[in-house]
Amino acid sequence: MTERQHRGMRNWPLTGLRVTTPRLELRLPSLDDLDQLADRAAEGVHDPGTMPFIVPWSDAGPEERARRTVQYHFSLWSSWSPAEWTCAFAVLFEGEVVGTQAIAATDFAVTREITSGSWLGRRFHGRGIGTEMRAAVLHLAFEGLGARYATSGAFVDNHASLAVSRKFGYADDGVQIHNRQGEPVTTLRLRLSRDDWAGGLGFKIHGLEPCLPLFGVAPTSPDR
Template identity: 70%
Template sequence: MRRFPVFRLRVTTPRLELRLPSLDDLDALADLAAQGVHDPQGMPFAVPWTDAEPAARARGTIQWQFGQWSAWSPEKWSCSFVVVREGQVLGTQEIAGTDFAVTRQVSTGSWLGRRFHGQGIGTEMRTAVLHLAFDGLGARHARSGAFADNHASAAVSRKLGYRDDGFEILNRRGEAAESRRFRLSRDDWTTPPGFGIHGLGPCLPFFGAGGAPDQQAS
């Protein structure tokens, strides 16, 4: 898509490819959401979207992606990649920025289909978007957060070198819950071998990391 080249952006890892989803990818992602992405007794998300019925989760997953595309601007963007291994959609990895041209800061979020948990995929796909942020976009900091009982997410952050950055109290299913914040500095980051970024040049203005989007996309 010439006017929105982010659809041609790819981030690759030793096992995975991250890209904006095609319509077929969205169908596969929606199916994963309907099947469940975490133990229903817990809630890892500040917005409890997974409490919806399976059909509503699937539909909402598709609508969320369309909403992110339509709202995209260099001043405020959210890039929700599908995570693909050998042609199979495994989940989604988001990287987002607000006033990135000034702040040089991104945040991340993700989920995987339940049957893909425990295989190191969460770490690999987070590493992929950190590679994009630091080595591709020129970010200075990356933020993440997790509820205090979301040990898997916190473990990924610590494994990748994030440092504790305080906490906040959020409303989770009508109850107060502690959410821990983590921050990773560019100075503490080294991309491991085997990671690549493809098709980034024309996309830079869309992330607030270059010139005028319309000029670059022409």
């Protein structure tokens, strides 16, 4: 990573935003990162015969999954506004892009509430990476952006995602019925308050200050 990339573009400082943990680095993907992320999507992100996503983007062949991944991230960058944003990071483990972790919000300046979503390359499952990358964005949300609440949700049969949420103390926040490939399925909604967040030991946020206006956060906000 060059010094210019580390600082981020003057006109798009999100390219310099990073969250580091004892094992991971989360950053807005470069074009090379995005290529690697598309490769992870092509390799597969969940067991065949299951569908953990409300939008079934992974229900396609490898090449189409790769293209959808690239196009999705381009769409997030082009539609970003302080009133509505999705910050989707590339997650690096031992120098390799292994998945993506996002937080999103609408009217964050007022609501101080974020939601999260993620996926991890299938061959990296079972190493605790999913838990650590969720912790990283919770650290960014609560400690960096001054969020009051974090929400999440998962299909009732997505045991891995629900287990991660339970580890952090998310509380039940109701249910919702979704159409999953033509069949009704229950989604469990979950909520974590800032007061119940235990914090992330050894987690660091880099390059946040110039990004704050893009998140709808004033640098002098009393909530930070």
